[in-house]
Amino acid sequence: MKIAVLGTGYVGLSTGVCLSDSGHEVVCMDVDEEKIEQLSKGIPPIYEPGLKELLKRNIGNGRLKFTTSHKEGLHNKEVIIIAVGTPQSNNGSADLSFLEQAAKDIAENLNQNAIITIKSTVPVGTNDVIKNILKENLPHDISVDMAANPEFLRQGSAISDTLKADRIVIGTENKQAASKLEKMYSILHIPILHTSIRSAEMIKYASNAFLAMKISFINEIANLCEATGANVEDVSIGMGLDKRIGEAFLKPGIGYGGSCFPKDVKALYHTASEHDMNFGLLEETMTINNQQRELLVWKALSRFGDLNGKKIAMLGLSFKPETDDLREAPSIVISNELINQGARVSAYDPVAMNNAKKVLNTQVEYAKSPEEAVLDADAVFIVTEWKSFVESNWKQLVKEMKSPIIFDGRNCLKEEEIIKCEQVEYYPIGKPKIIKA
Ligand SMILES: NC(=O)C1=CN([C@@H]2O[C@H](COP(=O)(O)OP(=O)(O)OC[C@H]3O[C@@H](n4cnc5c(N)ncnc54)[C@H](O)[C@@H]3O)[C@@H](O)[C@H]2O)C=CC1
Numbered sequence: 001m002k003i004a005v006l007g008t009g010y011v012g013l014s015t016g017v018c019l020s021d022s023g024h025e026v027v028c029m030d031v032d033e034e035k036i037e038q039l040s041k042g043i044p045p046i047y048e049p050g051l052k053e054l055l056k057r058n059i060g061n062g063r064l065k066f067t068t069s070h071k072e073g074l075h076n077k078e079v080i081i082i083a084v085g086t087p088q089s090n091n092g093s094a095d096l097s098f099l100e101q102a103a104k105d106i107a108e109n110l111n112q113n114a115i116i117t118i119k120s121t122v123p124v125g126t127n128d129v130i131k132n133i134l135k136e137n138l139p140h141d142i143s144v145d146m147a148a149n150p151e152f153l154r155q156g157s158a159i160s161d162t163l164k165a166d167r168i169v170i171g172t173e174n175k176q177a178a179s180k181l182e183k184m185y186s187i188l189h190i191p192i193l194h195t196s197i198r199s200a201e202m203i204k205y206a207s208n209a210f211l212a213m214k215i216s217f218i219n220e221i222a223n224l225c226e227a228t229g230a231n232v233e234d235v236s237i238g239m240g241l242d243k244r245i246g247e248a249f250l251k252p253g254i255g256y257g258g259s260c261f262p263k264d265v266k267a268l269y270h271t272a273s274e275h276d277m278n279f280g281l282l283e284e285t286m287t288i289n290n291q292q293r294e295l296l297v298w299k300a301l302s303r304f305g306d307l308n309g310k311k312i313a314m315l316g317l318s319f320k321p322e323t324d325d326l327r328e329a330p331s332i333v334i335s336n337e338l339i340n341q342g343a344r345v346s347a348y349d350p351v352a353m354n355n356a357k358k359v360l361n362t363q364v365e366y367a368k369s370p371e372e373a374v375l376d377a378d379a380v381f382i383v384t385e386w387k388s389f390v391e392s393n394w395k396q397l398v399k400e401m402k403s404p405i406i407f408d409g410r411n412c413l414k415e416e417e418i419i420k421c422e423q424v425e426y427y428p429i430g431k432p433k434i435i436k437a
Pocket residue numbers: 006007008009010011012029030031032035083084085086087098101102105119120121122151152153154155259260
């Protein structure tokens with residue numbers, strides 16, 4: 001099948017690479033010339049395990065091409081996938097300007113009938129808006145079918161999530177479009193759910209909002225565990241064993257971040273208010289998340305009384321491991337708050353340092369290793385659960401610190417390793433602290 005993809009971000013690129021690897025002929029387009037130049041040489045602009053190999057293989061076998069020209073990319077394509085960004089606008093709703101521009105680009109350059117498949121996360125009803133833009137701008141002899149095909153991949157595992165998704169949701173307005181898209185994905189052997197376009201659009205927001213709500217719920221339970229002496233890890237396991245609840249997304253921490261949960265929960269809340277509905281559950285999910293991001297600072301304040309002049313090592317800057325993305329990362333709120341409190345921040349991340357320098361407060365200092373970051377520090381904050389931090393020699397690391405105090409925002413360090421430290425104060429989330437004087 002001949003497929004065009006607009007947008008080579010996490011979603012467009014993963015989709016393009018995986019569809020070409022399944023045997024389709026794919027052209028990926030982007031308006032960012034630098035990205036396309038890099039991609040054409042097989043260099044991924046983002047860090048994603050497995051991406052580089054698939055990129056090289058499919059450029060090499062001629063099934064995957066990149067261009068900045070919509071005319072060239074859309075030429076003779078049966079399926080057009082739109083995967084441009086839908087960021088948050090000032091009032092919390094989804095900003096559809098990239099999508100609207102993409103629709104105009106398609107209308108101006110499409111040379112045959114095609115299925116326009118919206119993979120970007122878009123509010124219910126957006127397919128209708130885009131269809132109207134297309135209708136107004138397409139030549140009269142070309143017609144399109146619309147499809148909503150939301151994406152559920154996670155950053156850091158984008159390729160394996162695309163190849164081994166739990167489900168593919170296809171929302172269409174007619175059977176021909178539905179069966180063509182089903183055929184496009186058939187080689188992946190993933191369960192497919194066919195729905196109306198509006199239901200497919202809603203499935204995406206409902207899924208992200210539900211997962212975000214699960215995280216805020218377990219974070220509040222963690223805070224209550226700390227107050228009552230229970231252990232949230234046991235509580236999560238005990239809850240998750242009930243198949244009706246499920247074990248996933250019950251890991252407490254310092255709140256959800258990333259380019260999607262925060263913006264999608266806000267956008268769904270906005271959609272509800274447009275329909276005169278106060279979706280209080282979503283409002284509370286967001287409030288809890290905002291509070292949780294400041295938790296480590298509150299814990300440090302309660303331990304030290306005052307953070308003025310204290311050196312705090314911040315290990316991990318990306319919003320989660322295996323990505324260099326800092327969008328809505330808790331590290332942004334934490335470092336700002338520490339600096340407000342007069343603390344010195346020494347930060348380290350194995351892959352996100354370059355991006356961090358573009359977004360974090362300019363007063364943040366960057367270390368070349370965890371060892372350098374913790375040197376003479378009054379405390380260390382574990383902000384992202386990178387494997388290399390978990391596997392570090394903590395017995396040795398704490399010896400480099402001014403005071404051996406660890407605030408673990410991800411409950412990722414192994415208690416059996418912490419106990420080996422000669423002196424340590426270890427403060428996890430929602431479970432008992434470990435103090436060795
Ligand atoms: N990042 C993620 O993990 C996931 C994102 N999504 C959704 O997918 C959509 C895309 O997200 P990302 O891939 O993260 O976005 P991104 O911002 O990383 O990439 C979007 C790309 O589209 C390009 N673009 C903009 N206008 C264009 C046009 N007219 N023609 C061609 N290219 C154009 C941009 O230059 C950019 O490279 C969003 O709606 C997002 O909510 C859905 C699931 C997962």
